[in-house]
Amino acid sequence: MSPRTTPADGGVVLGVDLGGTVVKAALFGPDGTTLTVTHRPTGGRRGPEAVVASLLDVVSESQAAASARGTPVRAVGVASCGIVDERAGLAVFSAAFGWRDVPLRRLVAERAGVPVALGHDVRAGGIAEARLGAGRGHEVFLFVPIGTGVGAAVMIGGRPFGGAHWQAGELGHLVVRPGGEPCGCGQRGCVSTIVGGPAVLRHYRALTGAGGPADAAGVAALARKGDPDAVRVWSEVVEVLAESLAAAVTLFDPSAIVLGGGLAGAGELLFAPLREQLAARLAFQVMPEVRPAELAYEAGCLGAGLLARDLLNSAAGQQG
Amino acid sequence: MSPRTTPADGGVVLGVDLGGTVVKAALFGPDGTTLTVTHRPTGGRRGPEAVVASLLDVVSESQAAASARGTPVRAVGVASCGIVDERAGLAVFSAAFGWRDVPLRRLVAERAGVPVALGHDVRAGGIAEARLGAGRGHEVFLFVPIGTGVGAAVMIGGRPFGGAHWQAGELGHLVVRPGGEPCGCGQRGCVSTIVGGPAVLRHYRALTGAGGPADAAGVAALARKGDPDAVRVWSEVVEVLAESLAAAVTLFDPSAIVLGGGLAGAGELLFAPLREQLAARLAFQVMPEVRPAELAYEAGCLGAGLLARDLLNSAAGQQG
Numbered sequence: 127m128s129p130r131t132t133p134a135d136g137g138v139v140l141g142v143d144l145g146g147t148v149v150k151a152a153l154f155g156p157d158g159t160t161l162t163v164t165h166r167p168t169g170g171r172r173g174p175e176a177v178v179a180s181l182l183d184v185v186s187e188s189q190a191a192a193s194a195r196g197t198p199v200r201a202v203g204v205a206s207c208g209i210v211d212e213r214a215g216l217a218v219f220s221a222a223f224g225w226r227d228v229p230l231r232r233l234v235a236e237r238a239g240v241p242v243a244l245g246h247d248v249r250a251g252g253i254a255e256a257r258l259g260a261g262r263g264h265e266v267f268l269f270v271p272i273g274t275g276v277g278a279a280v281m282i283g284g285r286p287f288g289g290a291h292w293q294a295g296e297l298g299h300l301v302v303r304p305g306g307e308p309c310g311c312g313q314r315g316c317v318s319t320i321v322g323g324p325a326v327l328r329h330y331r332a333l334t335g336a337g338g339p340a341d342a343a344g345v346a347a348l349a350r351k352g353d354p355d356a357v358r359v360w361s362e363v364v365e366v367l368a369e370s371l372a373a374a375v376t377l378f379d380p381s382a383i384v385l386g387g388g389l390a391g392a393g394e395l396l397f398a399p400l401r402e403q404l405a406a407r408l409a410f411q412v413m414p415e416v417r418p419a420e421l422a423y424e425a426g427c428l429g430a431g432l433l434a435r436d437l438l439n440s441a442a443g444q445q446g
Numbered sequence: 447m448s449p450r451t452t453p454a455d456g457g458v459v460l461g462v463d464l465g466g467t468v469v470k471a472a473l474f475g476p477d478g479t480t481l482t483v484t485h486r487p488t489g490g491r492r493g494p495e496a497v498v499a500s501l502l503d504v505v506s507e508s509q510a511a512a513s514a515r516g517t518p519v520r521a522v523g524v525a526s527c528g529i530v531d532e533r534a535g536l537a538v539f540s541a542a543f544g545w546r547d548v549p550l551r552r553l554v555a556e557r558a559g560v561p562v563a564l565g566h567d568v569r570a571g572g573i574a575e576a577r578l579g580a581g582r583g584h585e586v587f588l589f590v591p592i593g594t595g596v597g598a599a600v601m602i603g604g605r606p607f608g609g610a611h612w613q614a615g616e617l618g619h620l621v622v623r624p625g626g627e628p629c630g631c632g633q634r635g636c637v638s639t640i641v642g643g644p645a646v647l648r649h650y651r652a653l654t655g656a657g658g659p660a661d662a663a664g665v666a667a668l669a670r671k672g673d674p675d676a677v678r679v680w681s682e683v684v685e686v687l688a689e690s691l692a693a694a695v696t697l698f699d700p701s702a703i704v705l706g707g708g709l710a711g712a713g714e715l716l717f718a719p720l721r722e723q724l725a726a727r728l729a730f731q732v733m734p735e736v737r738p739a740e741l742a743y744e745a746g747c748l749g750a751g752l753l754a755r756d757l758l759n760s761a762a763g764q765q766g
Contacts, residue, residue, distance in 0.1 A: 291732045407621075410632060
């Protein structure tokens, strides 16, 4: 059997990560190697049509690039932010894009002319970490990317748990400070109002005035050097994260928590006190491993690529 | 095929609910009808051996009763409180019984001489509600029995989610009042220190002195009549329950919450304000149905009986 002519080999697949600001696409070879990565602004501020146009253009360009290599794209996986109904292939809601019930799977399939899987960015990242990253060997684990806010994919037996309405795992919207800062979600005092890039920067500036570091990584760097205001802001990040993860452990009982996203880049500045504070909060619960994600910014594309690969494999299984 | 001679018919099965104070056993006919129910004190205070002896005696007696009817027990399901490893057949831990790693499935199988399934009381109740009760038609729902404390079974596709260490769903041990009353679990301010029979009675007596109602149902009855102290205690029950369920909805995204146990017997005194307060706490989350369990005190036995029935069906499937 030639690896190019049977569905079972997989061929080349395209994984697209449709994020709030950037749409990123990667071609993956039959052995999982990343062949090329392209990205461009999502154009979310120009409305839903502009986002769909960006997405479809990236897909077409990547297909053309793959065909030029003599290895046409066999399937496409799209992992989108917002609320995604994977079964129906619908982008149900995104505040960033201002869209509701966009039939994203159908739109991409019409353009691409190959099978398309639609997934959710955080859950797709969880799939990638489960199969290829820090979640390997864990039947039940949480993948928790911390970027603008805090997300979570609840991974059970290698598959993400979506809940009844594809909204499970909204760790960033647990209320930890009742009556606290308003959150974009409509609640007050959510985890994401304290743990997340913009919150960290805002809270540091509230203490020190304008100027200073340009992002949360800069605040983390100052905290590492002992800057008292940065230490104060960082301590609250760790405390709130430990508090919310303790609740998640009590309800999900995972054997590992895999932290990814920008803030996890702070390394032991985050992990060391977080492990300590989480352990201190647990009593009868089993303390999970708390470890960094292994796939970093590529987890979304990679997870989308895996969804595409699964489509091909299940088609091959049905034919075989 | 005769219903008595093939495994597929199911025959008579025994479901045993091993609770903190009472062990209850029910014989179920092939059509699921309850034939007889027997119960006795668990004898937990006399130590692990006494509990096992009570359990084995109830099993033997029920088997003898079934044989006397001419319909011998074909399989036994045992649903135990505490931490239960269903795969290994181990009763891992129970504070009430003072036991660790008791090979309960093997012990019962040796006595009974028929296939035995070991389950967990709350998860078994969830299975019963999923198949025969208030959870029917819900792919993802929470079964939340409120008795001495608050438990939860997270039901996904008709099956309970156990977590990595069979400890998922410990809703009663979410910390809602940091630094609050000590809980038997080792934490402080758990849901179960406020929501649960003993807590309700204790808090009412703390306001009013000794005397008054003998149990939480009595406090609920006074609250219904407008007794200010009872109303105050009851309001806190509803508030804390709404708070913890809001967290559970944010993480699990269920389409229904099925409340059982003694406190759910308060009916609309509980359900009306609980629905209102839960809805008020949710923003983007989808408000689940909040409804009473349908199987009441029999859910545990029934769930255990279903585990036994599944054993027979899977054996029949393998033979057929």
